Amino acid sequence: MNNNRLTASKSKAALEEQSYDLIQQHIIDPENSPLPEHLRVQCNRVLQIARLLDDYPNESHIINIMLAKYRISRTQIRKDIALAKELFKTQHQFDWDFWYAWMIKDQIQLIRDCKLKGDLKQWNNAKKVLHQMIGEKPASVEDPRRMEKNVFYIQINSMGQKVDIPLNAVRNLSQEEQKVLVDSMYTPIDDAQAEEIMNS
Numbered sequence: 082m083n084n085n086r087l088t089a090s091k092s093k094a095a096l097e098e099q100s101y102d103l104i105q106q107h108i109i110d111p112e113n114s115p116l117p118e119h120l121r122v123q124c125n126r127v128l129q130i131a132r133l134l135d136d137y138p139n140e141s142h143i144i145n146i147m148l149a150k151y152r153i154s155r156t157q158i159r160k161d162i163a164l165a166k167e168l169f170k171t172q173h174q175f176d177w178d179f180w181y182a183w184m185i186k187d188q189i190q191l192i193r194d195c196k197l198k199g200d201l202k203q204w205n206n207a208k209k210v211l212h213q214m215i216g217e218k219p220a221s222v223e224d225p226r227r228m229e230k231n232v233f234y235i236q237i238n239s240m241g242q243k244v245d246i247p248l249n250a251v252r253n254l255s256q257e258e259q260k261v262l263v264d265s266m267y268t269p270i271d272d273a274q275a276e277e278i279m280n281s
Contacts, residue, residue, distance in 0.1 A: 144162075235251055
């Protein structure tokens with residue numbers, strides 16, 4: 082009776098809120114599914130979409146297939162596609178980086194366990210497997226320009242002539258000399274000149 086009450090309370094919840102066991106029972110034995118009828122239909126659609134995502138990563142194909150098969154809206158199909166991606170990972174969404182990191186972490190744990198047990202043969206084998214998983218360090222290509230000295234210039238336009246001043250030379254000036262340099266670069270204009278510039 083307690084199990085029936087649990088199933089009844091779960092039946093009011095959305096498909097994504099159902100327990101893994103209920104969905105698994107529905108997949109294994111659809112005739113005796115513990116899911117309520119409306120969730121069975123949705124679960125079947127979501128399962129079909131998850132299978133289609135492997136063959137058709139373009140969602141527009143899936144939408145057309147589902148529209149032809151079921152009498153539901155495009156919005157509902159898009160919700161089902163999002164749910165299929167959330168509940169059932171496809172080969173196009175498989176997180177290789179996570180899987181690879183997990184395998185390396187698991188192999189490192191195996192190396193630790195073998196070392197603590199004193200099983201040197203398994204310890205060496207686990208290290209060899211880890212070395213194969215990681216592989217050799219790729220040869221780095223040296224950038225020939227990396228060691229070149231870069232000189233930066235500040236370009237000043239003074240009376241129609243361009244003058245390049247090295248940045249280090251400007252840095253070595255005292256604050257008063259820097260102020261004189263900045264003031265010489267800036268020439269104030271009156272309102273008439275500003276209006277003429279704006280109109281040109």
